[in-house]
Amino acid sequence: MKPTVQMIMDALIEPVGRLEKTVDTLKFGDPSMEVTGVVTAFMPTQHVIAQALAKKANLVIAHEGLFFSHHDSEITGGENRIGQAKHRWIEESNVAIFRFHDYWHRYMPDGITAGLIRELAWEPYVSLNYPAASFLNIPPSTLRDIVAHVKERLDIPHIRIMGDLDMTCTRIGMLAGYRGGGALAIPLFEQEHAELVIYGEGPEWETPEYIREAIRQGKRKALMVLGHAESEEPGMKALAVRLAAMFPSIPVHYIKESPLFQTI
C-alpha cells in the first residue's frame, strides 16, 4: 500500500513537532490521497508542477509559496490574473501541494542550510550549527578559489561578491535564504570572527555596507551573495534524498528551476 499525503506530511513534521503558527500547510489536494510519487522543489512554479505530473507524481513538496508571496493571504482576492490562472490550472490538475518551509528550517541542523553545505561538499568542515547559521572552518583557500568552487558546485553563472579575491579564508559563516540582514550576518563577523559570510539574499544597506566599512578599516572581510533560490535549492534536493529513504515504495524526484535572472 502506498503512503497517503497525510502520512508523508506527518513523517516530515514529526522531528519538529507541530507548530502553532506556520505557513507549512497543504495548499491543494486531499490528505487521504495515495501518493504515486513525490517531487520536491524550491519554488512550486507551474513548470515544476507540470513536470511532476509528467512523472506521475501527485504530491509536490515546495519550500516557497505558490503565489509570489510568503503568506497565502496576500494573494487571495487580489487582482492578480497571473496568480488566478495558475490557481485554476492547479485545481484542475488534482495535484497535492504541501509547503515545507518552517519545519525544514527547524530541523537540527536546519535542513536547508545542511543541504547547501552538503552540495558544496563542505560537510567535513562544519564547526558549529546555530538555528539560523552554520559556521565552517575550511582548509585555507583564496576568495577567488572559493568563488570558483561555489559557482561550479551550485551551477551559478554570476555571483555578487565583496572583498579581495586574493585574500585567504578559513572561517566562513553560512546563511541560507533571506538571512543576509545585519542582525544575523554582522555577529558572525564580530563575535565569530568570520572572514567570509555566504548568504542567499539580504537588504543591501545592511551587511554589504558593514563589509564596505570593515574593508576600508583594513579588516580582512568578504561577502558572497548567492541569490535566494540558489542558496535554498540544495536543501530541497537533500529533502528528496531523505524522502526516498523514508518511503522506498514511491519514486521521489527533485526538480530544479532555471535561474530567475540573467545578468547583463
Place this chain on the structure above:
Amino acid sequence: MKPTVQMIMDALIEPVGRLEKTVDTLKFGDPSMEVTGVVTAFMPTQHVIAQALAKKANLVIAHEGLFFSHHDSEITGGENRIGQAKHRWIEESNVAIFRFHDYWHRYMPDGITAGLIRELAWEPYVSLNYPAASFLNIPPSTLRDIVAHVKERLDIPHIRIMGDLDMTCTRIGMLAGYRGGGALAIPLFEQEHAELVIYGEGPEWETPEYIREAIRQGKRKALMVLGHAESEEPGMKALAVRLAAMFPSIPVHYIKESPLFQTI
C-alpha cells in the same frame, strides 16, 4: 552670512511639513553651526564624509543611515566594532550629518524617483506619478536597448533582468529603492499594464516569481533590477542641484560611492 545647519534642514523639510515619526534627524553636529559647504550622498560612508571634509564642507546630507541599518536604535549599544570606530571618527571630525530619506520621498513627485528619471533622460515620458511609483510611456524600444541605455546613463556594470531582450517596450513602471516587492510592483503590471518594471531592490520570491509565471503564460513582461544604491543615488545628485540653487552662497557637491559588489 552663511546659512546654519538648521536653516538648511528647515528649507528641505518645508515642502513636506514636519513628520511626527521619521528617521530624518540630525545625527551629528550642532544645528546652529554655519555651513561652509554641503555634500549630498546616497550612503554616508566614512570615505564620503572624508571627501566632504577635504572639500571644506561641514554638512553631509545622506539618504541612508550611518550604521548599516534603517533605524538608528538597532546599532546603539550593539557590539559592532566597525560601527563604533566609525562613530568615534565622525565625532572627532565635527561634521554635521543630516539624514534626508523620508522627506525627500514625500516630495511631489518623490525626489528620489524624479532624480532617477532625470538621470535616465526620461523626464519627457512621465505619464503618472504615484507616491511610490512613476509610470512612463517611452518611444518603442527593445528591452536590449533599454538595458544598454540604463547601464550607460547610470554607469552600472552589471544588471539583472528577466524577459525577452528583443521584446519592444513602451510602458515602464519605475520603483526606486526597496520598493520591488509584489505589493507595489505587481499592480503596475496588472492594473497599469506595464511591460517593464525597473526597481532598485526587492524580495526575490515575489515580483521575479510573478514575472516568471507571467512570461510562461505568454505575457510580454520584463523586469530590471538596478540595485538599491544604483536606483537612489541619482535622487541625491538631483538634491545637490536643488540645494545649490536654494543656497547660492555655499558650495554644494554630490559624491557618488563605488558599487558595493563585483559580479563574477
